[in-house]
Amino acid sequence: MGWIPTGDRHTCCYCLEYDNTLIIFDAGTGIARFDEPWGREVLKHYDKILLLLSHYHMDHVAGLIYLPFFFKDKAVHIAGPGKSIYGSSVKDILSGLITPPYFGRPLPDFPMDLEFHDLGTGSAAIEGIAIDTILQEHSDPSIGIKIDNSVCYLTDTACNRDTVDFAANCQLLLHETWFDMKDYTAFLQQSKASPDALKPLETHSPVNRVAGAARDASVDSLLLVHLNPRYDENRLTAMAHDARTIFPNSHLAIDGESISSPRIR
Numbered sequence: 001m002g003w004i005p006t007g008d009r010h011t012c013c014y015c016l017e018y019d020n021t022l023i024i025f026d027a028g029t030g031i032a033r034f035d036e037p038w039g040r041e042v043l044k045h046y047d048k049i050l051l052l053l054s055h056y057h058m059d060h061v062a063g064l065i066y067l068p069f070f071f072k073d074k075a076v077h078i079a080g081p082g083k084s085i086y087g088s089s090v091k092d093i094l095s096g097l098i099t100p101p102y103f104g105r106p107l108p109d110f111p112m113d114l115e116f117h118d119l120g121t122g123s124a125a126i127e128g129i130a131i132d133t134i135l136q137e138h139s140d141p142s143i144g145i146k147i148d149n150s151v152c153y154l155t156d157t158a159c160n161r162d163t164v165d166f167a168a169n170c171q172l173l174l175h176e177t178w179f180d181m182k183d184y185t186a187f188l189q190q191s192k193a194s195p196d197a198l199k200p201l202e203t204h205s206p207v208n209r210v211a212g213a214a215r216d217a218s219v220d221s222l223l224l225v226h227l228n229p230r231y232d233e234n235r236l237t238a239m240a241h242d243a244r245t246i247f248p249n250s251h252l253a254i255d256g257e258s259i260s261s262p263r264i265r
Helices: 031-036 036-041 058-070 089-098 162-167 182-190 193-200 207-217 235-247
Strands: 012-017 021-025 048-052 075-081 113-119 122-126 127-134 142-147 151-154 174-175 221-225 250-252
Touching: 031 058, 031 174, 036 221, 058 089, 075 089, 075 221, 089 113, 113 122, 127 162, 142 162, 151 162, 162 174, 162 207, 174 207, 182 193, 182 207, 182 235, 207 221, 207 235, 221 235
Parallel strands: 021 048, 048 075, 075 113, 151 174, 174 221, 221 250
Antiparallel strands: 012 021, 122 127, 127 142, 142 151
């Protein structure tokens, strides 16, 4: 879920079990799910955590204050857009956010082996894991993240040709889907009177464009993430149906649900 957690969905946090490392995409309130039985079981198997942040809006970083509860005494690497994108390092950005009086314990003093990594655009490697990033269109800079050319995570972004090229042939694409066809059609109608009506599409994505990007990128599966908290489950289900008319292997993200694939290490 985006912006506000609901009764069924927390804000963005997705984990990927990858060799001896647990990779986590974004640190929304969804990190709290690690306190559920499935989450506690997953954490038993990993002493190394790689936390990849797409950007620093609060719905994507609020869960960082939960790290001492779940990751105490583990090796935790936090990476996100750094100096080349924000003009400040990841460590400086997050240390300014998670510190008294905003939180009782400064982030660098968390009880874990903590390392920070700045990501720009292009290719990088952290702890031997191949990471590709792309700069995205959003109200503040966000980055799209790809792991080992297999899993692609794109949230808080408009959908464009760069999306298709970046995600090409991935096994799994997690893509934000903020607007359903009802809202998208309304924007188009309103734009006849005012071009400004299309501005929301400059920072977030409608379901038809997301599904079209998945199709054009020839990915195996599409997971609709960063959903609009204003939509009830009926509206979300209808949105997923609309996605499947364009790209059949489309699914809504469901908290606690796992996906298995032989192509992901």
